[in-house]
Amino acid sequence: MISIVSAILYLHFILSCFCYAQVALTYNVIKFGAKPDGKTDATQPFLRAWASACGATKMSTIYVPKGRYLIKSAEFRGPCKNKIKVQIDGTLIAPMDYRALGNSGYWILFIQVNRISVIGGSLDAKGAGFWACRKSGQNCPVGARSITFNWVNDAEIRGLTSINSQLMHLVINSCNNVKVSNIKIIAPDLSPNTDGIHVQSSTGVTITNSIIKTGDDCISIGPGTRNLWMEKIQCGPGHGVSIGSLGRDYKEEGVQNVTLINSVFTGSDNGLRIKTWARPSTGFVRNINYKNIVMKNVENPIIIDQNYCPNNQGCPSQTSGIKISQVTYQNIQGTSATQVAMAFDCSPSNPCTGIKLEDIKITHLKKNKAQSFCKNVGGTFRGVIMPDNCL
Ligand SMILES: *[C@@H]1O[C@H](CO)[C@@H](O)[C@H](O)[C@H]1NC(C)=O
DSSP: HHHHHHHHHHHHHHHHHHHHHHHHHEEGGGTTTTTTTEEEOHHHHHHHHHHHHHHHHSSSEEEESEEEEOOOOEEEEEEEESSSEEEEEEEEOSSSGGGGGGTTTEEEEEEOOOEEEEEEEEEOOOOOHHHHHHHHHHOOOOEEEEEEESOOEEEESSSEEOOSSSSSSEEEOOEEEEEEESOOEEOTTTTTTTTEEEEEEEEEEEEEEEEOOOOSSSSEOOTOOOOEEEEEEEESSOEEEEEEESSSSSSSSOOEEEEEEEEEESSSEEEEEEEEEOOOOOOOOEEEEEEEEEEEESSSEEEEEEEOGGGGGTTTTOOOOOOOEEEEEEEEEESSSSEEEEEOOOOSSOOEEEEEEEEEEEETTTTTTTTTEEEEEEEEEEEEEOOOOOO
């Protein structure tokens, strides 16, 4: 009897070792020479760990243990032979001197990789020096986005924290099927162009359970975005969730099927914003759904602005070619920090159509009754509409 039990245990031991070797091919960056001291340049060890994982025929994990790792511009390029999981328990920090990321445009870049997950981790880009350079009007490098995914399919990014990026924090560009969740983004509200998450030319991106406090858009949505789902987002400070700016270029892809649901804006400059240049363009915005949104002291809770033309350059007396249609606002409640809580300033050459309002209740923080503004817009409404419906 005992020998049978021990034989089974033994067999189990053999099998589990065998299976373990099958599934868990782990590349620990420390073994590749990375030092978790925040001072020694760990870029090459990280790239060597990537090269091993990317070349492995079995699925593999790159493991970054606790500690601080100094990383310069790093490109993690595919295609790779199998799935890769990057498990980060530590913090990646950029060099103190903002010029070190130079003119690369990127700090951490994943490019042409399929089936990748990036789990956990903190990124500290130390962007303050770069913001100060720009503010002082010196000759500054172009700056770097903190973490970028270019031409990446079937990806998951979960539990990542990003602080003080030079420019955008997290960029998803030309990707398909990317799940982003439990992200935390933090930068001062006056840090320029530090968008939280930027999505562009991508299909099937979901962003859930994330907290974004930054100096530009919490989430910005560029041309060619389709089937984007955003849920449980906390935004503010920041410039809101913005579709746009669109229509800067004449030939541009449209944005369609975007949903934002169960989210809260706190003290942000905008809430639900669609913004287009006052220039001719082939682009469009259609099938956008906003539902169950709470506004707390938001400057422009609901806004469509088709007259974007900073410094009146490149577009005076032109109108936006972007056609906006089928935008639904459902159960939007809370307070506006300005009198005009709902503004639809649409293009005279391409009026907004199919705007749907249902159960809107936004009051002005001080004067109580907020106002609405409508220009070149058509649509329908039902339920309570506060401020007064102007469609
Ligand atoms: C719209 O996007 C959602 C994901 O956000 C997707 O499930 C749905 O199929 C899309 N609808 C169409 C018509 O493509």
